[in-house]
Amino acid sequence: MYHKFYQVILVITCVILLSGCGTYFNQPITVEQARIGEDTKFTQTLRDLPVPKEPVVVGVYKFRDQTGQYKPTEAGSTFSTAVTQGATTILVKALEDSKWFVPIERENLSNLLNERNIIRSTRKEYRKNKNTNEPQLPPLLYAGIILEGGIVSYDSNIITGGLGARYFGVGGSTQYRQDRITIYLRAVSTSNGKILKTVYVSKTILSQALDASFFRYVKFSRLLEAETGFTKNEPGQIAVSEAIEKAVESLVIEGIEDRLWSPAADQQEVNELLVDYNAEKNEAQNTGLYERYFKERRGKKSLFVNGGLALISGDYNNADLSYSARVGGKWYFNPYINANASLSKFQLRNEEAFSEGFNAIDINAELTLLPFEKLTPFFFGGFGNVNSDDFDRTFFKFQYGGGIEYLVTDQIGVAFNATHNLVLGDKLDNVSQGKRDDQYFNFSLGLNWYFKSPLKMDKELRKQKRREEKELRKLKKRNRQVIENGEVPKG
Incomplete structure (x- = not known):
């Protein structure tokens, strides 16, 4: 038995280590030579943007670290800053990669001006000695747009956690920590000082630790x-x-959308670029801090069918599981609350003492806790009636229950639920004894089909949608009345 436990722990340890095998089997055991810096996944995206009709000359004076934070350590903090102080250089490199901007030197402008003064002074002395007429030093480029902003926050340990197992001296564990940086980038017109566009990007920083011991x-x-x-x-x-490269990409695309600058590409390519970006932007706007994606999902009406098991709790002992099937529909008042009705067919039995088929009609009010996520729990309660197959016994009942649903698509969901049915009568199993009425349980797994467009997340938008539907119904009714009276409908 102990040998089996060791095997389990060994498997868990191997899984933990192999989950990061790329790092584990690529350990730095030799001195590495200097190499060209690696690209991020957005570097190539910047380079693949359509070329502009005319690049924009921009100046970046200082893209600063505005967090004011020092690097956290286990003993507190040090005088080392939490983020790089070279963000201006990174931004200039991103602007060059995009091919949409011509960055000009502004971070160390005094050095540039001093060097130009040295050139002028040297040329002046040379002309005195040689009596030659050299051309004047060309003027500096001036920027039509200044890029401002910076790294506005560095949040440490927004998520921490881990997992481990140990048995008789054999075990392994994993720990993780997630930090988050946030940057803002804005384009300012030098002609009038107007802020043309502001973009905001965040990026998480992951730290992981894996270990195993024996x-x-x-x-x-x-x-x-x-x-x-x-x-x-x-x-x-x-x-x-x-994060900075993503901000530059967003600035370029949103500038194209607002006609601040124009690409040298056909309109179809531009439209595809805007559609993809707006879809990504919409998803980002509906995603919470911890990667919880909120989206308008479920339609106003749905049909459902499920099957499962039924279990009686009556006057006989040794209840057996039997089949259960149900079909019904739902109507949503808002994304959280719906009313539903269903018809079910099931069998209840107690080994050899009792076995009979039943039908039931249920009417419920249901609460959906997380309607804008794929996986959501729900709870319901209501009333109904249950009768035997030959309709010789009919009982009124109350029921309540709950379950969980996963949306495979926005139209199809898979749901598991459990229902406790409280029958107002003690002869469901043809026997009446004791003070307690009969009860039964349903456990089912099924599919939900959603129809119509998803309900709006915003309450005012839902009210506006209902008003529009009401006006449309009135208009259709008025047109039918006009046609029935032999008149020609207007409009």
Whole structure:
């Protein structure tokens, strides 16, 4: 038995280590040479943007770290800053990669002006000695747009957690921590000071630690101990670069949409670019802090069918599970509350003492807790009646229950639910004894089909939609009356 437990722990340890095998089997055991810096996943996206009709000359004076934070440590903090202080350089590189902007030197403008003064002074002295007429030093480019903003926040440990298992000295564990940086980037017109566009991007930084250990006395006075593991931290500079490159991409595309600048591409390519970006933007706007994606999902009406098991709790002992099937429909008042009605067919039995088929009609009010997510729990309660197959016995009942639903698509959901039925009568199983009425349970798994467009998340939008539907029904009714009276409908 102990041997089996060791096998289980060994498997868990292997799974933990292999989940990060890319790092584990690529350990730095040799001195590495300098190499060209790696690209982020948005670097190529910037390079693949359609070229502009004319690049925009921009100046970046300072894209600063505005967090004012120092790097956190287990002992508190140090005087090392939490994020890179070279964000201006990263932004200039991103602007070059996009091919939409011509960045000009503004961060160290005094150095540039000093060097130009040296050039002028040297040329002036050279002309005095040689009596030559050299051309004047060309003027500096001026920016039509200034890019401002910075890294506005660095949030540490927004999510922390881990998992581990240990049995008789054999075990493994994993820990993780997630930080988050946020940047803002805005374009300002130098002609009038108007802020043309502001974009906002956030990026998480993941740190992981995996370890496994073995500690066991293999025999008397003989101890075997082994441990291994690794820690992987996402580089902060890469995270900042990725966020800045995403901000530049957003600035370019939103500028195209607002006609601040124009691409040298056909309209179909531009439209596809805008559609993809707006879809991504809509998804981002509906995604919460911890990657919870909120979306208008379920339609106003739905049909459902499910099957499962029924179990009686009556006057006989040794109840057996039997079949249950149900079909019905739902009508949503809002994304959270709906009314539903269903017809079910099921069998109840107690081994050899009782077995009979029944039909039931249920009317329920249902509460959906997380209507804008794919996976959501729900609770319901209501009333109905149950009768035997030959309709010789009919009982009024109350029922309540709950379950969980997963949306495979916005139209189809898979749901599991359990229902407790409280029958107002004690002869459901043809026997009446004791003070308690008969009860039965249903456990079912089924499909939901949703119809019509999803209900709006915003309450005012839902009210407006209902008003529009009401006006449309009035208009149709008035047109029918006009046609019945032999008149020609107007409009």
